[in-house]
Amino acid sequence: MAAPGVFGGLLRRLGGFGVRVRRSLHTSPAMSVQITRGLLKKYGEKRVIDTPITEMGFAGIATGAAMAGLRPICEFMTFNFSMQAIDQVVNSAAKALYMSAGTIHVPIVFRGPNGASAGVGAQHSQCFAAWYGHCPGLKVISPWNSIDCKGLLKAAIRDDDPVVFLENELMYGVPFDMPEEAQSPDFLLPIGKAHVERTGQHITVVAHSRIVGFCLEAAAALAKEGIECEVINLRSIRPLDMATVEQSVMKTNHLMTVEGGWPIFGVGAEICASVMEGPAFDYLDAPAMRVTGVDVPMPYARNLEELAGPQVKDIITAARRMVTGKEESRATA
Amino acid sequence: MFVATHNGPQFVCGQAPPVDGPMGQRGTYAIQCALQALWLRRNLGARSLADFASEATFDVKPCLLHGLESAPPISVSLSREDGLLYYKQMQTIRRMELKADQLYKQKVIRGFCHLYDGQEACGVGIENAIKPTDHLITAYRVHGIAYLRGVALKSILSELTGRQGGCAKGKGGSMHMYFKNFYGGNGIVGAQVPLGAGVAFALKYQGLDSLCVAMYGDGAANQGQIFEAFNMASLWSLPCLFVCENNQFGMGTAVERASANVDYYQRGDYIPGIKVDGMDVLCVREATKFAADFIRSGKGPMLMELETYRYHGHSMSDPGVSYRTREEIKEVRTKSDPISLLRDRLVGSGLSSVEELKEIDVKVRGEIEEASQFATSDPEPPLSDLTSHIYKTSLNSCIRGITPWQQLATA
Numbered sequence: 001m002a003a004p005g006v007f008g009g010l011l012r013r014l015g016g017f018g019v020r021v022r023r024s025l026h027t028s029p030a031m032s033v034q035i036t037r038g039l040l041k042k043y044g045e046k047r048v049i050d051t052p053i054t055e056m057g058f059a060g061i062a063t064g065a066a067m068a069g070l071r072p073i074c075e076f077m078t079f080n081f082s083m084q085a086i087d088q089v090v091n092s093a094a095k096a097l098y099m100s101a102g103t104i105h106v107p108i109v110f111r112g113p114n115g116a117s118a119g120v121g122a123q124h125s126q127c128f129a130a131w132y133g134h135c136p137g138l139k140v141i142s143p144w145n146s147i148d149c150k151g152l153l154k155a156a157i158r159d160d161d162p163v164v165f166l167e168n169e170l171m172y173g174v175p176f177d178m179p180e181e182a183q184s185p186d187f188l189l190p191i192g193k194a195h196v197e198r199t200g201q202h203i204t205v206v207a208h209s210r211i212v213g214f215c216l217e218a219a220a221a222l223a224k225e226g227i228e229c230e231v232i233n234l235r236s237i238r239p240l241d242m243a244t245v246e247q248s249v250m251k252t253n254h255l256m257t258v259e260g261g262w263p264i265f266g267v268g269a270e271i272c273a274s275v276m277e278g279p280a281f282d283y284l285d286a287p288a289m290r291v292t293g294v295d296v297p298m299p300y301a302r303n304l305e306e307l308a309g310p311q312v313k314d315i316i317t318a319a320r321r322m323v324t325g326k327e328e329s330r331a332t333a
Numbered sequence: 334m335f336v337a338t339h340n341g342p343q344f345v346c347g348q349a350p351p352v353d354g355p356m357g358q359r360g361t362y363a364i365q366c367a368l369q370a371l372w373l374r375r376n377l378g379a380r381s382l383a384d385f386a387s388e389a390t391f392d393v394k395p396c397l398l399h400g401l402e403s404a405p406p407i408s409v410s411l412s413r414e415d416g417l418l419y420y421k422q423m424q425t426i427r428r429m430e431l432k433a434d435q436l437y438k439q440k441v442i443r444g445f446c447h448l449y450d451g452q453e454a455c456g457v458g459i460e461n462a463i464k465p466t467d468h469l470i471t472a473y474r475v476h477g478i479a480y481l482r483g484v485a486l487k488s489i490l491s492e493l494t495g496r497q498g499g500c501a502k503g504k505g506g507s508m509h510m511y512f513k514n515f516y517g518g519n520g521i522v523g524a525q526v527p528l529g530a531g532v533a534f535a536l537k538y539q540g541l542d543s544l545c546v547a548m549y550g551d552g553a554a555n556q557g558q559i560f561e562a563f564n565m566a567s568l569w570s571l572p573c574l575f576v577c578e579n580n581q582f583g584m585g586t587a588v589e590r591a592s593a594n595v596d597y598y599q600r601g602d603y604i605p606g607i608k609v610d611g612m613d614v615l616c617v618r619e620a621t622k623f624a625a626d627f628i629r630s631g632k633g634p635m636l637m638e639l640e641t642y643r644y645h646g647h648s649m650s651d652p653g654v655s656y657r658t659r660e661e662i663k664e665v666r667t668k669s670d671p672i673s674l675l676r677d678r679l680v681g682s683g684l685s686s687v688e689e690l691k692e693i694d695v696k697v698r699g700e701i702e703e704a705s706q707f708a709t710s711d712p713e714p715p716l717s718d719l720t721s722h723i724y725k726t727s728l729n730s731c732i733r734g735i736t737p738w739q740q741l742a743t744a
Contacts (some may be wrong), residue, residue: 046538052568057527057561064531067516068468068545070538091521091530098722099509101502104516105725136723136732160725191730239728277737 012146034172036075059110060087063093066108073157076112079128079166080135086131093162102115113151114142114166115209115260116309122297127209128259132164133237133270139191140237142166144212146176148235151189159191164235168210186315194241196248200228202323203254206271208234210257211310216316224309225329229319237267245271246280254322255280255288260309291318350368369518374492385689388412389682394617399599399606399636405623409615413684419461419614420679421693423453423672426477428701429486430645433476433493437649441709442493446649449477451642454671456481458617459546463625463660468536470516470529471548473508474578474643478548482515486700490708498711502718523549523556524577530562533573533634544572544628552583554597570633575601575625577638578611584647585656598638609691611639612669644668718740 041050051058055076062074064134076082081306082089089110096104115127132140136311138159143149149167156163181187198219219229230248234241249255255270255275268290275281275288293309321327390410397402419471428450435448449556450455452474460481463469471478476489484500493507498509510518516532518652519525529547537542554577555574566573577597583589598606605627609620617639624635642665646653679685720732721744731740 049569052561052564054558054561054564057530058557058559060524060527060562061531061534061565064470064533065527065535065538066531067528068532070535087521087524087528092519092524097725099501099505100511100517100722100726101500101504101718102722103501103511107725139724139728190728251457311431314687 005210016097018155026150034169035167047101055081055085056088059088060092060106062110063088063106063162066093066106067096067104071107071110071157073111076110076115078124078169079112079114082112082128089132089162089164090135090138094135096137097161098137105160108164109153109156109159109163109165111156111165113169113172114294115168116298116305117169119300119302119305120298125298127166127259127293128164129259129261130165130238130270132166133240133267135238136305137162138238139163141191141235142208142237143235144171144209144233145174146178147182148195148233150178150182151187152191154186155188155191160206163191166209171210172294174213188210190233192236192239192241194235194244195233196230196244197216197233198229198231198253200230202228202252203230203256203319204232204245204248204252204284205229205256205258205315205319206232206234206268207258208237208267209260211260213260214310215315217312220321221312221316222319225320227320234267240270240274242271242274242278246275246278248278249275249285253283254286255284256291256315256319256322257288258291258315260293262295263290264292264295266292268292286322289318289322291315316330356464362424385413385685386683389416389678389684391612391615391678391682393438393619394610396610396616397598397608399601399608400412400603401605401607403623405607405616405619406494409619411615411684412676414463416675416679417501417689417693419457420672420675420685420690421697422457422460422481423614424667424683424694424697425486425700426450426453426456427672428697429476429480429489429704431491432701433707434493434645434649436490436705442507442649443495445473446493447474447507447647448645448649449474451644451665451671452578452580453477454614454617454674455576455611455639455641458611459576461614462548462618462621463544466514467543467625468514468516468532468545469548470519471521472525472550472553473518473520474550475510475518479510479512479515479518482512484512484515486704487707490701490704491711494708494711495713496708496711497714497718498705498707500529503714504718505721512669523553523558525549526553526556526559527562529575530566530571530573530634533566533571533715534569537570537572542629544574544625546574546576548576548578550583550589550597551577551581551588551597552586554579554583555592555617556598561634563604566634567601569605570631572628572629573634574621575604575634575636577636578641579638580641580643581658582643582647582734585651596638598636601636604634604636606636606638608638608640611641611670612674614671614675615705624670632725634711658730717744720744 059074062072065072066292093106093137096106116125129142132138141152156165205215215231219231222229230252259267272288291310298308299305317327377658390408393407393409396404396409427450430450436442456477479489488500492501495503497503508518508520526547526549529545533545579597583591598608607620610616624637627635676690680687727743732743734741
């Protein structure tokens with residue numbers, strides 16, 4: 001089958017073995033099992049392994065295998081289930097190199113969908129960017145489009161350190177143009193480097209994952225009012241590319257972070273604190289601001305779910321308020 | 334009349350005795366001469382190998398079996414060479430752990446310190462049954478195992494004292510010691526078991542004729558992740574030997590109060606299991622060989638329960654007598670001490686002698702003392718090690734320090 005969408009390039013070459021969770025056999029587009037479709041047939045049972053639904057066990061097994069010379073890719077059906085295994089990710093994988101002073105290293109990738117989906121309720125909608133981004137020893141990536149996913153997953157697999165790769169279920173079905181260069185089997189993107197998706201001189205808008213797309217939509221609308229947004233796609237959560245953010249803020253004098261996750265102790269909190277401590281602070285014309293998910297467990301009812309996370313209109317309103325001081329556009333004022 | 338050579342006493346027979354002993358000068362002098370004669374007879378080749386047997390056979394306790402048709406042998410042969418080796422290894426671990434106890438009380442070792450004295454036969458029996466190309470992982474009661482896997486005594490002790498000469502450069506501490514084919518040293522109870530199954534997975538994937546020994550204690554034996562590891566190890570026929578060192582207490586909780594089923598060797602259910610006398614190094618060795626052969630023949634994992642005992646409390650912060658009696662500890666020491674057991678066998682069978690074993694004791698004490706001197710005099714790690722080994726491939730050259738303006742170089 002044609003494989004447009006986020007992982008079109010991935011299927012061509014996979015460096016390690018994939019340990020994946022099979023929850024069911026049906027092929028609803030919402031099921032993350034789609035990502036590894038075709039891999040079993042292409043690479044065989046030795047390299048693509050269905051595990052029982054025992055996250056702590058299989059994350060530990062994958063980590064042990066990495067310690068002993070393999071380069072595993074460990075899939076969590078969603079990162080919500082990684083909480084059952086988080087001890088292995090943090091205490092076994094992330095800290096091994098340090099505790100052993102270099103004797104043991106863990107070239108593993110933990111990947112799977114992260115953050116809000118659609119109608120899946122409170123236990124299946126949490127964003128783990130801040131939790132994993134908090135830990136030294138991990139590299140944490142949160143890609144947005146196909147180019148990000150291709151280049152960064154490949155870089156993650158080739159990296160000798162444990163990498164947490166936070167995908168987004170609602171992005172799996174979204175097609176993107178893949179330039180020629182990005183379709184090469186050795187196309188890599190650097191971990192820890194953000195990408196400016198859109199330049200602008202009035203406000204720096206920083207986001208990761210699916211929200212980047214929302215910010216670009218908001219930017220297009222704001223441009224009609226004469227507000228030019230510079231949209232930065234973080235691509236990586238750890239290390240965080242503050243240099244790119246600071247350089248932008250020193251140009252635009254305004255900073256707004258946008259994320260789907262909860263506000264308290266989140267990615268945006270880190271970015272704002274960092275800017276306060278760095279050279280860009282003196283360039284701010286207004287306090288840096290965070291736009292986030294609401295500080296509640298995710299509700300199921302569609303209307304409430306929509307209210308629980310930042311929508312394009314929220315980004316527009318917030319950016320407009322920061323730049324003009326008003327939430328309504330001048331046109332409607 | 335003869336002169337003491339090399340390490341013998343420092344006086345010469347026939348001279349006036351240099352010291353005024355409790356038995357009067359003449360009595361002391363006579364004793365000292367007799368000792369010297371003995372020493373010289375030993376060290377000048379008066380003793381020949383013909384004085385000792387080269388091999389002997391011993392009976393060991395039969396193992397309890399679960400899901401197995403055959404069993405390890407109960408009649409075990411031991412060579413003199415092996416006997417002396419096992420004795421030295423066990424005595425080294427014993428003395429090293431007692432030295433660690435001493436250093437901890439002097440506050441030179443801090444934090445966690447979980448001692449292995451009493452359990453020596455487990456580690457020594459396993460190591461002498463597997464190959465150096467086999468892999469091993471255990472929990473935090475690891476100092477003895479690290480030594481057996483090849484970590485030098487001074488590297489172990491200076492890791493405990495947090496010095497740069499430590500096997501993890503002082504950055505790991507008591508619970509985090511690693512070596513080739515040895516994965517620590519793990520602080521989270523039970524976490525090492527799936528890791529060990531993962532190592533076994535890698536060995537099988539790479540087509541190696543090696544197995545992984547994944548050790549845990551009775552305290553960890555109820556952890557869910559252990560059963561998750563059992564399941565996958567069995568499903569995928571991983572070359573993993575799960576070893577439960579049952580020292581009767583999970584921290585301060587006796588096995589009967591922690592486990593609805595204390596037959597740990599049966600807890601693998603579909604995984605064949607074997608219960609072994611963990612105080613008898615020969616029993617452990619034979620059972621491990623049996624298990625290793627089973628696993629190497631491709632039959633999948635096995636579970637081995639070693640019934641053992643620890644003299645110290647769970648750690649140095651546990652006196653170890655609030656949940657068991659001093660009488661119980663004393664009884665085990667008197668009746669089942671693994672080193673005494675081996676000593677009696679070696680001497681009783683003519684494989685060695687009391688004197689020869691005492692020589693080994695002295696040598697071991699000397700080695701431990703030397704390692705301890707090093708461990709207490711070696712400098713602490715340099716400040717640059719605070720920020721080294723975060724990543725194998727660092728993406729930034731600096732790490733944020735305590736304050737925003739403190740940027741620490743990272744390697």
